[in-house]
Amino acid sequence: xxxxxxxxxxxxxxxxxxxxxxxxxxxxxxxxxxxxxxxxxxxxxxxxxxxxxxxxxxxxxxxxxxxxxxxxxxxxxxxxxxxxxxxxxxxxxxxxxxxxxxxxxxxxxxxxxxxxxxxxxxxxxxxxxxxxxxxxxxxxxxxxxxxxxxxxxxxxxxxxxxxxxxxxxxxxxxxxxxxxxxxxxxxxxxxxxxxxxxxxxxxxxxxxxxxxxxxxxxxxxxxxxxxxxxxxxxxxxxxxxxxxxxxxxxxxxxxxx
Numbered sequence: 001x002x003x004x005x006x007x008x009x010x011x012x013x014x015x016x017x018x019x020x021x022x023x024x025x026x027x028x029x030x031x032x033x034x035x036x037x038x039x040x041x042x043x044x045x046x047x048x049x050x051x052x053x054x055x056x057x058x059x060x061x062x063x064x065x066x067x068x069x070x071x072x073x074x075x076x077x078x079x080x081x082x083x084x085x086x087x088x089x090x091x092x093x094x095x096x097x098x099x100x101x102x103x104x105x106x107x108x109x110x111x112x113x114x115x116x117x118x119x120x121x122x123x124x125x126x127x128x129x130x131x132x133x134x135x136x137x138x139x140x141x142x143x144x145x146x147x148x149x150x151x152x153x154x155x156x157x158x159x160x161x162x163x164x165x166x167x168x169x170x171x172x173x174x175x176x177x178x179x180x181x182x183x184x185x186x187x188x189x190x191x192x193x194x195x196x197x198x199x200x201x202x203x204x205x206x207x208x209x210x211x212x213x214x215x216x217x218x219x220x221x222x223x224x225x226x227x228x229x230x231x232x233x234x235x236x237x238x239x240x241x242x243x244x245x246x247x248x249x250x251x252x253x254x255x256x257x
Contacts, residue, residue: 008082013041016082020062034058035067044074048083052076061089188213195221198228
């Protein structure tokens with residue numbers, strides 16, 4: 001930004017260039033010391049020869065006399081045999097760090113607000129999804145489970161909510177399967193009631209090849225029907241024998257008279 005500088009000295013300490021200080025260029029700075037007597041140029045040259053490094057020293061700002069903490073850096077440029085260096089005042093560094101820290105803190109604060117907003121949105125979405133799951137899945141399943149428990153207790157007055165069939169997907173398939181089971185149980189209930197009332201006019205319906213209960217009821221109905229027929233024949237024969245015995249008794253009575 002035009003406020004800082006670079007400089008270059010040769011290995012004998014002669015200044016080659018010092019940005020903004022034409023009066024220094026060409027002079028030897030080997031014996032340049034800071035406010036505490038540290039040989040600045042010699043130390044920076046040693047650091048450069050060792051591959052580069054930092055040096056802390058005290059030096060006044062341009063146009064001022066009060067020495068301030070400063071940090072310099074030097075590195076050797078071998079093709080020219082120059083020691084290249086620069087320096088920054090510690091208070092400028094601290095001011096830059098403080099400014100950067102404020103920027104980071106503001107960024108962190110904004111990030112925290114964004115995270116909180118995101119968490120709130122996710123929480124709201126979770127609540128909505130849970131309500132939808134409860135309405136679209138849990139309630140129908142709970143309702144069908146209650147109806148299944150009624151069937152387990154022998155109560156076949158089952159009622160399925162028509163809204164369950166409009167939900168689509170697996171819930172609709174489950175509702176259809178439950179309704180099919182209910183129709184099957186109701187059919188078997190009617191057939192058993194007919195047999196209990198000795199009504200064998202209608203045969204038992206077998207809904208599929210795997211309908212073992214239907215086949216068993218059909219066989220039971222046929223056996224009971226055949227047994228009832230045999231009983232009726234026996235009763236008719238008994239009635240016929242009784243009539244014959246009654247007529248014979250009357251004839252015998254008349255003969256006795």
